[in-house]
Amino acid sequence: MTPGARIAAAIGVLDDWRGGTPAERALLRWSRGARYAGSKDRAAVRDHVFDALRRWRSACVRGGSEGGRGAMIGLLREAGTEPGALMDGNGHAPLPPGPGEAGRTPTTAEARDLPDWFQHVLEEDRPGRLDPIAAALRNRAPLHLRANLLKGDRESAAAALAGEGIETRPVPGVATALEVVAGGRALRGSRAFADGLVEPQDAGSQAVAALVPLAPGMRVLDLCAGGGGKAMGMAARCPGAAVFAWDAAPARMTDLPKRARRLGAEVRVLDQPEDGAPFDAVLCDSPCSGSGTWRRDPEGRWSITPERLAELVRLQGGILDRAASLARRGGVVVHATCSVLRRENEGVVEAFLDRRRGTFERGPSLLREPGPEGDGFGGAVLGRR
Numbered sequence: 001m002t003p004g005a006r007i008a009a010a011i012g013v014l015d016d017w018r019g020g021t022p023a024e025r026a027l028l029r030w031s032r033g034a035r036y037a038g039s040k041d042r043a044a045v046r047d048h049v050f051d052a053l054r055r056w057r058s059a060c061v062r063g064g065s066e067g068g069r070g071a072m073i074g075l076l077r078e079a080g081t082e083p084g085a086l087m088d089g090n091g092h093a094p095l096p097p098g099p100g101e102a103g104r105t106p107t108t109a110e111a112r113d114l115p116d117w118f119q120h121v122l123e124e125d126r127p128g129r130l131d132p133i134a135a136a137l138r139n140r141a142p143l144h145l146r147a148n149l150l151k152g153d154r155e156s157a158a159a160a161l162a163g164e165g166i167e168t169r170p171v172p173g174v175a176t177a178l179e180v181v182a183g184g185r186a187l188r189g190s191r192a193f194a195d196g197l198v199e200p201q202d203a204g205s206q207a208v209a210a211l212v213p214l215a216p217g218m219r220v221l222d223l224c225a226g227g228g229g230k231a232m233g234m235a236a237r238c239p240g241a242a243v244f245a246w247d248a249a250p251a252r253m254t255d256l257p258k259r260a261r262r263l264g265a266e267v268r269v270l271d272q273p274e275d276g277a278p279f280d281a282v283l284c285d286s287p288c289s290g291s292g293t294w295r296r297d298p299e300g301r302w303s304i305t306p307e308r309l310a311e312l313v314r315l316q317g318g319i320l321d322r323a324a325s326l327a328r329r330g331g332v333v334v335h336a337t338c339s340v341l342r343r344e345n346e347g348v349v350e351a352f353l354d355r356r357r358g359t360f361e362r363g364p365s366l367l368r369e370p371g372p373e374g375d376g377f378g379g380a381v382l383g384r385r
């Protein structure tokens with residue numbers, strides 16, 4: 001495909017997304033009908049689509065219309081490329097921008113590429129941090145890996161990857177995290193991956209899971225396990241601990257046993273979390289706005305509403321209460337989200353401690369903003385007295 005044809009394909013996918021189809025499904029739909037597209041074409045169209053979703057608001061303003069075409073024109077303009085150079089109408093390329101597509105410079109609020117109401121929430125929750133967080137969320141996320149301690153260490157994993165042309169560097173402050181700096185597209189086909197030396201996982205996600213205190217003999221529950229990334233990380237960090245997983249949507253854990261086998265990790269999936277209680281530690285990686293990870297999941301910022309955010313905060317409180325009943329005395333409950341908002345992190349913890357009136361106490365906590373060293377995450381350890 002020519003560069004112009006890739007842009008035309010991205011415009012089609014973006015318009016499908018705008019019509020209500022999730023971006024991944026819209027990409028799949030296009031991809032199924034595009035047998036002529038090679039793997040580089042597919043990757044390029046995907047990159048265009050996700051770049052446009054990260055910058056949708058400002059790109060549409062720059063491109064002079066709200067839609068896939070406006071967004072792609074705007075993205076090219078922001079990158080300093082004259083859109084007509086690629087959108088020249090030749091072959092399968094879109095037509096050049098017309099007189100009605102002059103666009104304009106976005107306002108400061110538009111240029112943050114977040115809904116206005118969310119900008120107010122972020123400013124209220126993290127005074128002074130709106131601009132740096134919004135700026136980070138406009139860019140692509142780095143590709144991070146977790147070195148699997150069951151099969152070696154970070155250095156041996158990096159050396160094995162380098163031998164296959166995948167260059168990495170350690171992520172500061174997170175003992176198991178590597179950032180892929182070159183050759184990332186070869187990862188899934190690499191020997192190092194097949195042998196389970198590494199697992200793709202953001203450094204922020206690794207850091208928040210590392211908050212859970214582990215020791216041999218402990219029983220640990222990942223109560224919102226999803227695909228099981230954090231459960232498998234805990235199993236690797238402390239093979240002598242028994243790690244259990246549960247999720248309200250069991251289908252999300254379908255691939256967990258297969259992934260765990262590749263990594264050599266032992267994680268037991270429970271039918272009900274109460275089946276394995278009491279636990280020494282319960283991790284609640286609760287559903288959240290995802291605001292710390294909107295680089296990876298850029299649709300999230302456009303679909304969240306104030307009502308949904310309030311509902312998530314209530315849900316997080318309910319999950320913590322359930323976790324509290326599953327933890328033994330002297331054990332811990334860990335609240336974690338991939339949100340940067342105070343109301344989804346410290347706010348939920350404070351409300352929980354108020355409800356529990358002296359039966360839980362604060363332990364270590366962290367808050368990470370999205371940046372080169374990982375996605376935004378919040379985590380807090382709560383000790384049961």
Ligand SMILES: C[S@@+](CC[C@H](N)C(=O)[O-])C[C@H]1O[C@@H](n2cnc3c(N)ncnc32)[C@H](O)[C@@H]1O
Nearest residue numbers: 224225226227228229230247248249285286287
């Ligand atoms: C942020 S994701 C978890 C990601 C996962 N821990 C990982 O590291 O890949 C939140 C998960 O919580 C699950 N969930 C939603 N409501 C829940 C509830 N009431 N109790 C337990 N899990 C719930 C969702 O199905 C989702 O898989």
